Amino acid sequence: MSVNEMQNPLLQVKNLHKSFGKLDVLKGVNSDIYKGDVVAVIGPSGCGKSTFLRCLNFLEMPSAGEILFNDQLIYKNERVYLKRQMKELLALKKEQKFDEAAQAQYNEINERYTSLRKDEKALEKELLKGINTHRQKIGMVFQQFNLFPHLTVLKNITLAPVKLKKMTEEQANEKAMELLKKIGLEDKANVYPATLSGGQKQRIAIVRALAMEPEVMLFDEPTSALDPEMVGEVLKVMTELAKEGMTMIVVTHEMGFAKEVANRVIFMNDGVIKEENNPKDFFANPKDERLKDFLSKVL
Amino acid sequence: MFQDIIKILSSSEMVSYILEGFLHSILVTIFAALLGLFLGFVVAVVKIAPNNNKWMKVPKIVCDFYTTIFRGTPVALQLFIMVFAVFAIPGFKPYAAIITFGINSGAYVSESIRAGIMSVDQGQMEAGRAMGLTWLQTMIRIILPQAIKNIIPAIGNEMIALLKETSIIGWVGSTPGSLTFDLNAAASTIYRTIPNYLASGILVGCCYLLVVYAMVFFIKYIEKRLKRNER
Ligand SMILES: Nc1ncnc2c1ncn2[C@@H]1O[C@H](COP(=O)(O)OP(=O)(O)OP(=O)(O)O)[C@@H](O)[C@H]1O
């Protein structure tokens, strides 16, 4: 057992589900993220990696499951399962099989449903109220950088910390310059994003998220939109960040990063985590058939 | 015809009609434009607000109804209904007309603003929200400043159309001295003394052209200023 696992997880995800209409994307994702973890998430296109990340900061609202952050329950929805069970029981009526036992079962579930509903609704309200505070603790880096083109690099970085009253303007500027210096882009503070290369943009997007001093950073394919020669500079910044102890969840196709920087690798497929291991065993002894197949294609 | 134009221009009474009409056309347009811009902005933001907010449900329906009605019926009809039915208050005629033009224009402006906002990459809203900014903060600080570049030319067009649209204000009756006495009304009044439609028409047309030219110049200037802080 590593040192990490002796403390409680920073982020606990239990049986997380997400559907878009009829399309079930996440079908029960379970994962505990500890402080200092660098988790690489890999998997075929469309398996729900982005959706998983976006559920963690509620850019997508999950459909069911449980999320705890710092041991605090922030999302919980189990009533949908009960609702489904009740529906199935009611369907028996059509087949004339709705007997006393079914009625009793139905009543029992219904009672649980009613009591759950109240608590969960209250929690949901709480979440919606606190959603922006929650997001401030979670940095996110996107595939397409999403820098604000109408603001200078410096303003891109300081906008949120100042607007959200985390820092004064001077503090934010100081912090931004410090971060920019670290990635060697302090001379770009006053230019607009349009003049930057892709690699520079993504490094600044990382810095922008860091300026909020988040507890965990989510990366959604941060190097996938870059020209090959720029991938390295972005990975270097991420590696530094990992060394400093930042908790990171990184959806990536960069197997080198997963092998060398991550301490855990997760393989997602069909909306669930199919395999999870330390990088060494993950790549040396994959067990899941689909993972073997996937690795043979990307390695 | 030139003789008639000279005749109009050398009569101080005729010239005063034109000047008064000129002033009133501009005033009516400005007030209607202000109302239209305000309404259009509010309606666009309501329409674009996320669907999951229950407080937005009724306003959204109201706004949809508003744009459907006011873009779906002729402005002349709206003018008659507003002046002679809704606001049938003595002495209120010019204001009812301004309100009508403003409300009508707002329906078009709201669609221009909405389209401008929609043209901003969705990733911008996500980036703002992901950092913990509220929807409104992101809208004001990140989305709107980018959308405005796409909105200004469309709104400029709408303002030019509005100026010419106000020329029907005289249809509800106009007398010199009232705001309803606009350039078009001036042309008809002049015709009664000097019966040459072409002469008064050309003069009044030149006045409209002059205003439109100034507006185009102004819009171009704003566009240029907005483009300046791009890089
Ligand atoms: N907002 C949405 N509405 C409807 N369907 C969606 C939405 N977002 C994602 N999906 C669908 O959910 C599935 C999973 O998408 P997701 O983006 O999570 O996959 P991914 O693993 O990140 O894939 P990729 O490697 O291509 O980024 C896809 O089939 C996608 O079409």
Ligand SMILES: [Mg+2]
């Ligand atoms: Mg993705």
